[in-house]
Amino acid sequence: MRKRYSLAYNLVIFILAQIVWLALLGLWIYWYVSNYLIYEQVGEKVSPQIVIDTPNVFPFVGGIVLLVGLSFSMVLIFRHLNVQIRLTRLYDNFIANITHELKSPLSSIQLYLETLSTRNVPAEKQKEFIDQMIRDTARLQKLISTILEISAIESNKNKANFEVYDSCEILNRLLKESADQFRLNENTISFRCLGSAKISIDVNAFKMVLDNLIDNSIKYTTDKLKIDVSVKTFLNKVEIYFTDYGIGIPVKEQKNIFQKFYRIYDEDIPNVKGTGLGLYWVKEIIRNHKGKISVRSEGKGKGTTFIIELPITNK
Amino acid sequence: MSDENILNAKILLVEDEESLATGLEYNLSEEGYRIDWAKDGKQAIEMFNKSDYDLIILDIMLPYQNGFEVAAKVREKDPQIPILMLTARTTVDDKVKGLEIGADDYITKPFHLQELLLRIKGMLKRKKWYIKSIKQNPVYKIGNCEINFDNLKFRKGKSEFNLTHFEAILLKYLIENKGRVISRKELLENVWNMNPEVETRTVDIFISRLRKYFEDDPANPVYIKSIRSSGYIFEAD
Helix, strand or coil: CHHHHCHHHHHHHHHHHHHHHHHHHHHHHHHHHHHHHHHHHHHHHHCCCCCCCCCCCHHHHHHHHHHHHHHHHHHHHHHHHHHHHHHHHHHHHHHHHHHHHHHHHHHHHHHHHHHHHHCCCCHHHHHHHHHHHHHHHHHHHHHHHHHHHHHHHHCCCCCCCEEEEEHHHHHHHHHHHHHHHCCCCCCCEEEEECCCCEEEEEHHHHHHHHHHHHHHHHHCCCCCCCEEEEEEEECCEEEEEEEECCCCCCHHHCCCCCCCCCCCCCCCCCCCCCCCCHHHHHHHHHHHCCCEEEEECCCCCCCEEEEEEEEECCC | CCHHHHHCCEEEEECCCHHHHHHHHHHHHHCCCEEEEECCHHHHHHHHHHCCCCEEEECCCCCCCCHHHHHHHHHHHCCCCCEEEEECCCCHHHHHHHHHHCCCEEEECCCCHHHHHHHHHHHHHHHHHHHHHHCCCCEEEECCEEEECCCCEEEECCEEEECCHHHHHHHHHHHHCCCCEECHHHHHHHHHCCCCCCCHHHHHHHHHHHHHHHCCCCCCCCCEEEECCCEEEECCC
């Protein structure tokens, strides 16, 4: 049923409504003018000495204002409806994606458990399967935390634990931790400190920002993974440049990628995993830090740079 | 294809989830099948073009080209190869789309290992039965339609197109049981090897497709008639 309410369907309704409205407006003007003319003619015939003053324009203008008001409300309703349709579509995509993300590790765990219970699996293989199941449960755990954290961040229920750090020092530390966690080679992430200052951050939340950005770089790099991170200060801000050399982001998509549930669908994209929540979450965390995040990419195949701006703290 | 050959069958596994693919590869190899694993849609098509397979296990959400696109490309080249879709997507629309594009069977994640193995075995057995049953007389006529069960060409008047593997198997089953009422349950069990409790709609989708092909008025079928609360009956001249 939802397909009936597509954008084209709404557009047709909107155009029809506008035609009806214009017809009504035309009818109103016609009715008013013809009535006025009759009134004038009859008045002249019956009693020519009656001098008709300038016509009373109030009902005429009032009618037009009313009709314009109606049209304006129609535009508002139409706009609202379209936003709603777009959100519903994004939400449907999110449900499909989250189902995929939840069911995939679950299927894998079920498969390994059934394999272990029905087959005589050699000890070496058993160890491999158990490790795989642990990785799958970690993936499920991460996904569930993401959903819960986002819900908390949106309702401002998360307790941020802000502390003051030296920007270069803390970023270098967090990047090393993430590199270990993602099992990246030592040279995969290069870090440059071009200027440092004190920033107030919630370390756990900020680690999630970096984890998400690294995870995206891994997912969307087809060749050898390489990430450059540099930190500098500019006026009263610390700027963090996070650059990868992956598939990049088409210019027209760049404004959308921080939206909740938004995912880019393109047949050149090497990975379909994801919920459309990662970058939304990153943006929300940065916003909680009173900072800003933006993206630069010259287009497909040209890598991506995320720029995070955080205020320098004087504490 | 003897039973031994069924167990030696070569399967193309198309799955982007490494952990699931590793587990499936292990289990299918243990069953005696030979497995090739493709990690995305592009690789799947490349591998399919390079080698001969007896069956394809196909995920839907795949990088580069999704499972529907892969199934369509495979069907262009080989209308007979059984395709089993293995996916996390559970909506009826997805199932219908998969079956319409040419998948023969559909199993949703998470699945039971034994059920998956049974379905694979069933699909390979049906392929064997089908090849054997069409050997002697591959061409069949219904009204003004002609079906070649060998190359799956369907001709009605001047128009000609390909049947999918499962459409052909279903039609073959109906023809072999001409004049007898066949329940949806029987069709699901014998043609799809599926649990009839869950998937009766699948039969209706396929029957309505067959009707569209060779009935002059699919709403008032002459050949494949519905028998209320029983199933279907195939009646030919």
